[in-house]
Amino acid sequence: MPVRPPLSPERIIAAAVSLADQGGVSGVSMRKVADSLGVEAMALYHHVPNKEAIVDAIVDSVFAEIEVARSDADWRSDLERAGWSTRAAVARHSWVLGLIESRDHVGPHRLRRHDAVLGILLDAGCAPIESVLAVSALDSYVYGFVLQEKQQALAEPADVERAAGLLLDGTADDLPHLRRVAAAALGGSAPSPDEAFAHGLRVILDGLPCVRPR
Numbered sequence: 359m360p361v362r363p364p365l366s367p368e369r370i371i372a373a374a375v376s377l378a379d380q381g382g383v384s385g386v387s388m389r390k391v392a393d394s395l396g397v398e399a400m401a402l403y404h405h406v407p408n409k410e411a412i413v414d415a416i417v418d419s420v421f422a423e424i425e426v427a428r429s430d431a432d433w434r435s436d437l438e439r440a441g442w443s444t445r446a447a448v449a450r451h452s453w454v455l456g457l458i459e460s461r462d463h464v465g466p467h468r469l470r471r472h473d474a475v476l477g478i479l480l481d482a483g484c485a486p487i488e489s490v491l492a493v494s495a496l497d498s499y500v501y502g503f504v505l506q507e508k509q510q511a512l513a514e515p516a517d518v519e520r521a522a523g524l525l526l527d528g529t530a531d532d533l534p535h536l537r538r539v540a541a542a543a544l545g546g547s548a549p550s551p552d553e554a555f556a557h558g559l560r561v562i563l564d565g566l567p568c569v570r571p572r
Contacts, residue, residue, distance in 0.1 A: 367405045370395070374412045378451065383453045383456075386412060386416070420447050420448065426475055430481075437478055440475055441500055444497070445555060449508075482568075485568060496562060523544060526544070
């Protein structure tokens, strides 16, 4: 019989993340985490105080996956990479979207990520408050984009084209702007999710008033 690895906070958090990825954060409980690890629920309390501590930790673990690389030569590339990495991490664990701003506890990985992004902005010439506002705008965009991707069925250009065709067939003439957009989508102008994300990120970075010119 194989020897079971010793229980640890890291194993508990990894198991909880896996459960959340499968069924959302509502699927995370002390009993379910313990069952997935093959132990009794009471054994978890030697390593974590309660379920709330586990939820705080799995939220923070998502931020541990975000890469914020620094390049003294190009603040914009640094922010773009941070944006793409944040999108990827949040998309892998989309259950985190409802928890990021609702938890009282802010973990060390999230703090380090915010500190790194603030550092890019401060070094690029933004004042402290301007930097905070810029991070807020960037995060709001990324989180909102992932939520939109998750909720919408329009994930692929072919899906957009099918939806546009239905709109043109069934929309009254009093919606001329929607019909114009639908016609453009049918003509092959609909962007991919990556193209749409890149466009929005570019608009935000272009609008930062406090950074040095590239």
